[in-house]
Amino acid sequence: xxxxxxxxxGIEYPIILPGMSWISVPELVAAxxxxxxxxxxxxxPLSPDKTRESIRRIRELTNKPFGVxxxxxxxxxxxxxxxxxxxKVPVLNISLGKGENxxxxxxxxxxxxxxxxxxxxxxxxAEKSGADALQVTGHEAAAxxxxxxxxxxVPAIVDAVKIPVVAIGGIADGRGxxxxxxxxxxxxxxxxxLSITKESPVHDSAKKKQLECGIEDTIYSNRFDALYxxxxxxxSAEKAIKQGRxxxxxxxxxxxxxxxxDLSWLKLATSILSGSKGEKSEKPKDxxxxxxxxxxxxxxxxxxxxxxxxxxxxxxxxHMAQAYVSIKRATEDGDMEKGVYxxxxxxxxxxxxxxxxxxxxxxxxxxTKIQKDIAGKIN
Numbered sequence: 264x265x266x267x268x269x270x271x272x273g274i275e276y277p278i279i280l281p282g283m284s285w286i287s288v289p290e291l292v293a294a295x296x297x298x299x300x301x302x303x304x305x306x307x308p309l310s311p312d313k314t315r316e317s318i319r320r321i322r323e324l325t326n327k328p329f330g331v332x333x334x335x336x337x338x339x340x341x342x343x344x345x346x347x348x349x350x351k352v353p354v355l356n357i358s359l360g361k362g363e364n365x366x367x368x369x370x371x372x373x374x375x376x377x378x379x380x381x382x383x384x385x386x387x388x389a390e391k392s393g394a395d396a397l398q399v400t401g402h403e404a405a406a407x408x409x410x411x412x413x414x415x416x417v418p419a420i421v422d423a424v425k426i427p428v429v430a431i432g433g434i435a436d437g438r439g440x441x442x443x444x445x446x447x448x449x450x451x452x453x454x455x456x457l458s459i460t461k462e463s464p465v466h467d468s469a470k471k472k473q474l475e476c477g478i479e480d481t482i483y484s485n486r487f488d489a490l491y492x493x494x495x496x497x498x499s500a501e502k503a504i505k506q507g508r509x510x511x512x513x514x515x516x517x518x519x520x521x522x523x524x525d526l527s528w529l530k531l532a533t534s535i536l537s538g539s540k541g542e543k544s545e546k547p548k549d550x551x552x553x554x555x556x557x558x559x560x561x562x563x564x565x566x567x568x569x570x571x572x573x574x575x576x577x578x579x580x581x582h583m584a585q586a587y588v589s590i591k592r593a594t595e596d597g598d599m600e601k602g603v604y605x606x607x608x609x610x611x612x613x614x615x616x617x618x619x620x621x622x623x624x625x626x627x628x629x630x631t632k633i634q635k636d637i638a639g640k641i642n
Contacts, residue, residue: 335360437629
């Protein structure tokens with residue numbers, strides 16, 4: 264196949280494995296790359312040393328292009344992105360944070376950057392910052408998808424930008440791929456589908472649970488990890504949503520994160536409380552409007568929100584730490600009673616656990632057949 268994404272990344276098929284924590288590990292990433300697509304290493308749970316080790320492991324398993332994901336909102340993500348740049352990874356996927364500095368560093372050695380976005384506004388900002396492509400995540404997707412469906416979001420962003428778009432959310436086969444291409448996308452991401460494969464490290468209990476569930480068996484809420492997030496509907500998930508933000512639990516969970524990231528707890532806590540987002544942003548300017556003498560000045564709500572952004576960001580990160588432990592428990596340990604698993608609505612049309620190569624090959628075959636069938640109907 265030939266699309267702007269296959270040409271940009273130097274791959275055979277425009278099929279992407281997003282960077283999903285505890286799922287997009289070197290073995291699964293390499294399997295997708297060897298099958299003709301491209302995978303992104305998830306660095307969320309990794310320390311810089313582990314990130315470097317994982318990148319080198321991928322290179323042992325494949326000689327094909329691959330990517331590394333960095334969610335800049337999270338502590339340690341910017342440092343992991345710098346490791347990826349030092350290792351000159353072919354593709355860097357950035358999300359939830361400013362990336363201009365990183366993009367310049369990647370372009371300096373000839374690498375490419377794809378930015379994950381969920382709104383037209385963010386898409387335009389990412390394009391302006393120098394991103395080579397956009398990963399557009401619709402409402403149906405697992406984890407942090409948009410509040411707008413893929414069917415509407417993708418064409419809206421395609422119309423707004425000039426760089427190629429990859430569609431994610433609700434895609435698990437050739438039918439979804441054909442639909443995304445018709446919307447103007449140049450590639451597709453299939454996170455949930457590729458996580459339910461033989462090479463996927465997801466615990467068998469979690470895979471089995473997904474196969475048992477339908478398209479309506481997910482929950483989309485901002486009460487699980489502070490952002491709007493889609494998770495598998497289970498009693499433990501419903502309990503987590505009902506409970507919402509629990510700062511004491513978040514602080515306790517942060518010890519596990521500090522250990523995984525190879526950071527002292529104090530350093531991690533400082534990062535969380537300061538609302539660290541990787542690259543430093545400019546201090547907000549004092550935009551208070553001058554008022555006539557004798558009048559009572561009005562509070563500048565915009566400036567107030569900016570001033571409160573840091574503390575609120577810290578609270579949200581503590582909330583995410585609380586979710587971190589739950590997701591890891593379900594994904595790695597298969598504990599569906601206490602853990603919470605992240606899954607997309609598309610789980611309801613997935614009915615087997617094939618190899619990665621089987622998923623990609625039959626997706627392309629089905630896509631090709633649909634193209635011919637549609638052409639036949641038109642003629």
